[in-house]
Amino acid sequence: MKKSTQRRPTMTDIAKATGVSQSTVSLILNGAVGAKFSEGTRRNVLKAAQELGYQLPTRTTAPVAPGERNLIVYVADEISTSPHPVVNVDGARDAAWNNGCLLAVYSTHGNADIEQRVLHDALANPNVLGVIYATVYTRKVAVPAPLLKVPTVLLNCYSTDAVLSSVVPAEVTGGYTATEHLIAAGHRRIGFINGETWQDAAKDRLKGYRQALATADLPFDESLVRDGDWSSGKGYELTLSLMRVPNPPTAIFCGNDLTAIGAIEAVKQLGLRVPEDVSVIGYDDQEIARHTHPPLTTVVLPNYELGRWAVETLLQEEENRGAGAPFKRRTIKLDGPLIERGSVAPPRAGEPAPPARSAGDTLINILNE
Structure with missing residues (x-):
C-alpha cells in the first residue's frame, strides 16, 4: 500500500522523536510566554528540531498596511468536546502567524443559527483574507453559501462536489499502519475494536485493517471485530468478549487510545500480561498514551499538521489567485x-493467547470518553 510522504520535517516528527505532544512542541518552538516545561523537555525538543532540520518559517515583521487583508477566520462546529480540535487550532494559528496573519476562532456548537450569524458578522470585516471551516468529526458537509464567495479551505471535512480544497487525515493508511505493525511483530490473530461505525474514521480504519490483512494473505475473521463507541469502558467490555472466542487473538488493534486503555485493563483483569500475552495498539496518540502501563504503542492523528496545512493551502491558493x-x-x-x-x-512461540481466567461480571471503574 502506497503511503503519502512529507519531505520536510514537521512538528509531528519532533513530537515522535521526543515523546511529547504536538502542542508541547509548538509552545516550546514558538517561545510561548507562561508555558511551563521542564528544562529537560525544552532541551530535548530544541535538540530534536535541530537534528531533524526543522525551522519555523520566517515571520513577517513589516507593519500591516491599511486595508491589507491579514485575518483568517476559523469556524469550527466544536472545540471543547474533544482534545483533537484544540491541536488543529494550534497548527492553524502558528501557520497564520508565521505568514504575517492573525487567526480568529469561532465555535458554533453545530448550531446553524450561530454559524449563520458568525459567518455574516465575521466576513463583513474588510481585513478577512479567507476562512478555515472545520469539523470535529471527519465528515461530508454542505458548504454554507457565504463560503463560496470568499477563499475557503475545509479542515477535517469535505464536500461531494469538491468545490473547495480540503485537508483530512489519511485514516485508511492509519488503520493499515497499525495492523501492519502487529503483523510485522508476528501476529496472525489480530482483533479489532472499532469506534462508532457511522463515522468516517471508524469506516476507514476498518478498511485499513482489512487491507493490511489482505496484503499479508491473512483471512479476515469477522468474529475478531467488535464495534465500540471510542470509550475505555467499551474497550474493556469488548476485549473480554474477544478473549472468550475459541481461538482468541494474540493482539488487539483499538480504534483509539481510550479504547486501548480499556483493553489493557481487561487483559490484566483476565490474569494476562501486555504485551507478553496480548499486544495492544491504539490510535490518536493522546497525552495519556505515554502514561499507561505499559506505555501505549499508537498511531498519531496528525491534528497539528492538519491545521497547519489548511492555512498554508489557503494562503497558497490566494497567492496563486492573486498572480x-x-x-x-x-x-x-x-x-x-x-x-x-x-x-x-x-x-x-507461535502459540495462541493463553487461556484467560473468567472475569465473571466484575466491572472496574474506567473513565469513559
Whole structure:
C-alpha cells in the first residue's frame, strides 16, 4: 500500500522523536510566554528540531498596511468536546502567524443559527483574507453559501462536489499502519475494536485493517471485530468478549487510545500480561498514551499538521489567485507516524493467547470518553 510522504520535517516528527505532544512542541518552538516545561523537555525538543532540520518559517515583521487583508477566520462546529480540535487550532494559528496573519476562532456548537450569524458578522470585516471551516468529526458537509464567495479551505471535512480544497487525515493508511505493525511483530490473530461505525474514521480504519490483512494473505475473521463507541469502558467490555472466542487473538488493534486503555485493563483483569500475552495498539496518540502501563504503542492523528496545512493551502491558493496562476481544488490526506512504546511484542512461540481466567461480571471503574 502506497503511503503519502512529507519531505520536510514537521512538528509531528519532533513530537515522535521526543515523546511529547504536538502542542508541547509548538509552545516550546514558538517561545510561548507562561508555558511551563521542564528544562529537560525544552532541551530535548530544541535538540530534536535541530537534528531533524526543522525551522519555523520566517515571520513577517513589516507593519500591516491599511486595508491589507491579514485575518483568517476559523469556524469550527466544536472545540471543547474533544482534545483533537484544540491541536488543529494550534497548527492553524502558528501557520497564520508565521505568514504575517492573525487567526480568529469561532465555535458554533453545530448550531446553524450561530454559524449563520458568525459567518455574516465575521466576513463583513474588510481585513478577512479567507476562512478555515472545520469539523470535529471527519465528515461530508454542505458548504454554507457565504463560503463560496470568499477563499475557503475545509479542515477535517469535505464536500461531494469538491468545490473547495480540503485537508483530512489519511485514516485508511492509519488503520493499515497499525495492523501492519502487529503483523510485522508476528501476529496472525489480530482483533479489532472499532469506534462508532457511522463515522468516517471508524469506516476507514476498518478498511485499513482489512487491507493490511489482505496484503499479508491473512483471512479476515469477522468474529475478531467488535464495534465500540471510542470509550475505555467499551474497550474493556469488548476485549473480554474477544478473549472468550475459541481461538482468541494474540493482539488487539483499538480504534483509539481510550479504547486501548480499556483493553489493557481487561487483559490484566483476565490474569494476562501486555504485551507478553496480548499486544495492544491504539490510535490518536493522546497525552495519556505515554502514561499507561505499559506505555501505549499508537498511531498519531496528525491534528497539528492538519491545521497547519489548511492555512498554508489557503494562503497558497490566494497567492496563486492573486498572480493569475491556475490552480485546482484538491483533497490533501495526511498520515501520521506510528509511535512504538511498550504495548506490542511478538506472540509467544507461535502459540495462541493463553487461556484467560473468567472475569465473571466484575466491572472496574474506567473513565469513559
